[in-house]
Amino acid sequence: MQIIEEIKKNELLSNPSEIQKICLDKLKLNPLPNAKNELWRLSNKSKFSSFLDFSHKNKESKASLPYKKNSRNIIRLIIGEHNAINLEEENYSIKELKDSEIINYIKKNICNFDQNDHWSDLLNHCLSSKKNILGLNISGNKIPPIEIFSASSSESLNAKTLILFFEKNCKVDLLQINLGNENSSLSQSTYLCLEANTSVNHGVVSYGKNKSNLLNSLNVIQKAKSEYILGSLHFKFNYARFEIRINQLEGNAKTTIKGIQITKNNDQIATYTNMQFNGPNGILDQINKSLADDKSHAIFEGSIIVPKIAQKTDASQLSRNLLLSKYARIDTKPQLEIIADDVKCKHGATISQLNAEELFYMRSRGLTLAEASKLQLSSYFQEIISCIPVSKDRWDLLDKLLKEN
Amino acid sequence: MQSKTKVLDPILEINNLFASTEDLPILKGVTISINPGEIHAIMGRNGCGKSTLSKIIAGHPSYKITKGEIKFYGQNIQSLEPEERAQSGIFLGFQYPIEIPGVSNLEFLRVATNARRKFLKKEELDTFDFEDLVKEKLDLVKMDSAFLSRSINQGFSGGEKKRNEILQMALLEPKIAILDETDSGLDIDALRIVASGIKKISNKQTGIILITHYQRLLDEIRPDYVHVMSDGQIIKTGESDLALELEKHGYEWTDNFLKNI
Numbered sequence: 001m002q003i004i005e006e007i008k009k010n011e012l013l014s015n016p017s018e019i020q021k022i023c024l025d026k027l028k029l030n031p032l033p034n035a036k037n038e039l040w041r042l043s044n045k046s047k048f049s050s051f052l053d054f055s056h057k058n059k060e061s062k063a064s065l066p067y068k069k070n071s072r073n074i075i076r077l078i079i080g081e082h083n084a085i086n087l088e089e090e091n092y093s094i095k096e097l098k099d100s101e102i103i104n105y106i107k108k109n110i111c112n113f114d115q116n117d118h119w120s121d122l123l124n125h126c127l128s129s130k131k132n133i134l135g136l137n138i139s140g141n142k143i144p145p146i147e148i149f150s151a152s153s154s155e156s157l158n159a160k161t162l163i164l165f166f167e168k169n170c171k172v173d174l175l176q177i178n179l180g181n182e183n184s185s186l187s188q189s190t191y192l193c194l195e196a197n198t199s200v201n202h203g204v205v206s207y208g209k210n211k212s213n214l215l216n217s218l219n220v221i222q223k224a225k226s227e228y229i230l231g232s233l234h235f236k237f238n239y240a241r242f243e244i245r246i247n248q249l250e251g252n253a254k255t256t257i258k259g260i261q262i263t264k265n266n267d268q269i270a271t272y273t274n275m276q277f278n279g280p281n282g283i284l285d286q287i288n289k290s291l292a293d294d295k296s297h298a299i300f301e302g303s304i305i306v307p308k309i310a311q312k313t314d315a316s317q318l319s320r321n322l323l324l325s326k327y328a329r330i331d332t333k334p335q336l337e338i339i340a341d342d343v344k345c346k347h348g349a350t351i352s353q354l355n356a357e358e359l360f361y362m363r364s365r366g367l368t369l370a371e372a373s374k375l376q377l378s379s380y381f382q383e384i385i386s387c388i389p390v391s392k393d394r395w396d397l398l399d400k401l402l403k404e405n
Numbered sequence: 406m407q408s409k410t411k412v413l414d415p416i417l418e419i420n421n422l423f424a425s426t427e428d429l430p431i432l433k434g435v436t437i438s439i440n441p442g443e444i445h446a447i448m449g450r451n452g453c454g455k456s457t458l459s460k461i462i463a464g465h466p467s468y469k470i471t472k473g474e475i476k477f478y479g480q481n482i483q484s485l486e487p488e489e490r491a492q493s494g495i496f497l498g499f500q501y502p503i504e505i506p507g508v509s510n511l512e513f514l515r516v517a518t519n520a521r522r523k524f525l526k527k528e529e530l531d532t533f534d535f536e537d538l539v540k541e542k543l544d545l546v547k548m549d550s551a552f553l554s555r556s557i558n559q560g561f562s563g564g565e566k567k568r569n570e571i572l573q574m575a576l577l578e579p580k581i582a583i584l585d586e587t588d589s590g591l592d593i594d595a596l597r598i599v600a601s602g603i604k605k606i607s608n609k610q611t612g613i614i615l616i617t618h619y620q621r622l623l624d625e626i627r628p629d630y631v632h633v634m635s636d637g638q639i640i641k642t643g644e645s646d647l648a649l650e651l652e653k654h655g656y657e658w659t660d661n662f663l664k665n666i
Contacts, residue, residue: 365491366524376508379506
């Protein structure tokens with residue numbers, strides 16, 4: 001963990017920016033998250049340390065994209081590669097944020113960061129250079145679908161930051177793809193701010209190659225009457241953490257979270273969600289699914305926080321899990337913290353195996369065990385995948401990837 | 406009892422079959438032989454082993470054959486997987502058809518039909534050709550094509566599920582069909598539709614086993630033989646009038662036969 005040693009000795013960066021300096025100061029005393037903290041307790045130590053094994057000083061990443069951009073009606077951006085963007089169309093505009101806006105926004109956020117809760121973001125801001133921070137202001141309601149890629153390069157630890165401001169009445173489909181290269185680590189921190197009356201359909205698809213690692217942190221602020229839909233899929237990582245923090249700042253907003261993580265071999269993939277209602281009449285509909293095979297380990301921890309101000313909150317959090325091998329492990333912990341007294345909140349968790357009677361039914365019609373299992377698994381994915389804003393040609397690729405994995 | 410069609414080789418022969426699940430004996434020496442063109446009815450109290458027999462023929466992995474054999478066209482099928490049995494022409498119509506959310510009924514039917522066609526060395530059907538075929542078969546059971554776009558049996562009424570089973574039977578064109586309480590949960594009209602579908606699908610080369618509690622199905626489909634099962638055994642075999650006797654006297658009447666075994 002060379003990076004941690006460098007942070008301790010103040011040798012990580014020779015000429016740190018203002019933000020990097022603040023984050024380094026925060027991390028210097030306790031450079032690693034507390035292993036006893038609930039958010040880090042189940043994290044595999046050796047895998048976590050393998051995340052930090054790569055140098056951040058190596059080559060910059062160059063994304064090898066999984067498919068060509070075959071439609072002009074898609075806005076494609078790659079964080080870290082030159083994508084100066086300044087679109088001013090009749091129905092919408094997409095403009096890059098000024099450096100000062102980015103700095104002020106990150107500074108405002110990090111001053112409240114707890115070292116354990118936001119360790120991934122603090123590390124990201126220590127390592128993410130100006131080139132690897134993409135900030136956009138998006139407005140309008142006939143915006144073409146937006147695709148944003150982040151990638152790591154092999155034998156490296158790459159940090160990428162994305163900040164998106166969605167102006168009032170904005171409506172958009174956003175697909176974020178995180179690509180892990182062989183023997184690499186990717187730190188991705190994302191901030192989304194949804195102004196009133198916005199509707200964002202956000203897909204996050206993260207997949208790696210042999211021995212890739214990922215720390216993926218997503219911070220969302222929702223103002224009144226906004227709707228945020230998140231569909232996420234994480235697979236093929238040696239070690240991955242997806243941290244989701246959503247704050248309904250004024251209540252009267254709607255959030256949908258549908259996520260799935262697929263673990264195989266000896267992988268560990270974890271999803272942590274924190275849903276904060278800070279006003280009345282907030283709605284949450286959340287389902288998280290895990291599918292664990294071989295000797296892998298999937299983790300889900302979700303918390304819903306409903307303070308007194310958040311009366312009439314209606315929240316549902318379900319964790320559904322499939323164990324495909326007797327050596328695989330799934331830990332799941334959906335939690336509610338409710339102070340308000342006039343709310344509807346429910347949570348639940350199930351862990352099961354492929355349904356033997358469903359399999360027999362399909363086999364009794366001539367489908368092989370492998371075909372029947374595949375159909376059953378694809379139906380298991382379907383509920384989540386249908387939430388990801390992916391067009392048909394991209395869906396075929398995703399389908400192929402899922403079948404291969 | 407001598408077979409009415411004894412000149413033909415049987416499609417299915419079950420000889421002195423003993424079977425158990427989790428060490429609990431359920432079948433205790435069942436023997437039946439089904440010739441081409443024959444319709445057999447199996448009746449008996451709840452829990453006597455009728456459904457277990459049907460599942461064992463289809464290859465359900467939860468049951469273990471401890472003695473005896475099942476032959477399909479003279480070949481012992483004990484070592485065959487459920488899908489191999491289905492592909493070769495054994496069809497089980499489920500008493501409680503399983504709901505499988507998220508799996509499209511149309512896609513499932515297409516994959517199943519092509520698995521059978523592959524076995525029969527027939528050309529597999531693409532989506533368009535299959536849609537033509539399935540629409541033709543839908544008429545047999547008076548089903549709306551909207552059912553095809555839904556998930557397998559999800560949200561179907563009891564009658565719709567049973568009709569979906571007969572639709573599958575029509576597509577798979579089995580050599581032997583075991584229909585486990587296909588009549589349960591059906592109103593009079595639905596029963597007639599299902600019975601008419603079964604009659605249209607069956608022919609002189611196929612065999613049918615109807616597992617039922619009620620005469621009303623047998624009024625629609627007249628069986629060649631009726632078997633009464635009790636405690637894992639066939640205790641009486643007769644022609645179709647045996648079902649009428651059973652309807653008249655109830656199962657207590659058959660207890661005497663058990664004592665004589």
